[in-house]
Amino acid sequence: SQQGEEDPQALSIQEGENATMNCSYKTSINNLQWYRQNSGRGLVHLILIRSNEREKHSGRLRVTLDTSKKSSSLLITASRAADTASYFCATPHSGGGADGLTFGKGTHLIIQP
Amino acid sequence: SQTIHQWPATLVQPVGSPLSLECTVEGTSNPNLYWYRQAAGRGLQLLFYSVGIGQISSEVPQNLSASRPQDRQFILSSKKLLLSDSGFYLCAHRDKPPYGYTFGSGTRLTVV
Numbered sequence: 001s002q003q004g005e006e007d008p009q010a011l012s013i014q015e016g017e018n019a020t021m022n023c024s025y026k027t028s029i030n031n032l033q034w035y036r037q038n039s040g041r042g043l044v045h046l047i048l049i050r051s052n053e054r055e056k057h058s059g060r061l062r063v064t065l066d067t068s069k070k071s072s073s074l075l076i077t078a079s080r081a082a083d084t085a086s087y088f089c090a091t092p093h094s095g096g097g098a099d100g101l102t103f104g105k106g107t108h109l110i111i112q113p
Numbered sequence: 114s115q116t117i118h119q120w121p122a123t124l125v126q127p128v129g130s131p132l133s134l135e136c137t138v139e140g141t142s143n144p145n146l147y148w149y150r151q152a153a154g155r156g157l158q159l160l161f162y163s164v165g166i167g168q169i170s171s172e173v174p175q176n177l178s179a180s181r182p183q184d185r186q187f188i189l190s191s192k193k194l195l196l197s198d199s200g201f202y203l204c205a206h207r208d209k210p211p212y213g214y215t216f217g218s219g220t221r222l223t224v225v
Contacts, residue, residue, distance in 0.1 A: 031212070033213055040219070042119075042219045044216070045214060088157070099170065101214060
């Protein structure tokens with residue numbers, strides 16, 4: 001069954017605005033990861049947040065994790081046209097994830113110039 | 114640094130033909146390796162993973178198989194392709210802590 005579910009499925013905003021994407025999951029986790037995929041390309045790891053962390057920053061990215069609500073959010077500040085991509089959250093199948101990640105269906109983000 | 118190579122980038126194959134997709138990793142030893150498939154507009158589905166040479170775990174029953182003949186080589190195969198095997202195939206390996214994954218550039222397979 002789908003572990004991570006992102007919403008919205010699609011998001012279109014103006015360049016310079018902030019973009020927020022959400023992810024919900026079902027089972028207990030020890031970390032949650034966010035990935036970006038440009039059209040027709042492989043996935044790029046953006047950020048990993050551990051279950052004992054509530055917020056993490058990386059450049060213009062801010063990720064939050066609420067384990068009580070089993071949800072996470074990815075905020076991209078001051079969006080740029082190059083941020084146009086699909087964004088996926090992923091959780092380990094079990095434990096640390098040696099047996100793989102489960103991905104949501106993704107949020108397709110379009111940044112209008 | 115670690116890099117992951119995947120080829121070919123695109124492939125068009127007739128129904129019933131065999132398949133062999135190769136993935137190799139550089140810059141690391143004894144990596145955990147993974148094959149994912151992404152159908153159009155969908156998320157990624159884990160197909161196989163391997164924690165070592167000759168060790169393959171299958172996540173879903175299907176028309177595909179995987180092999181790991183060498184430490185840094187992971188191969189996805191099929192004896193007879195089906196139309197439903199079309200999709201975007203991605204190879205990945207799990208990095209050292211904090212354990213993000215690095216993906217290859219993918220192979221777009223179209224079965225006709």
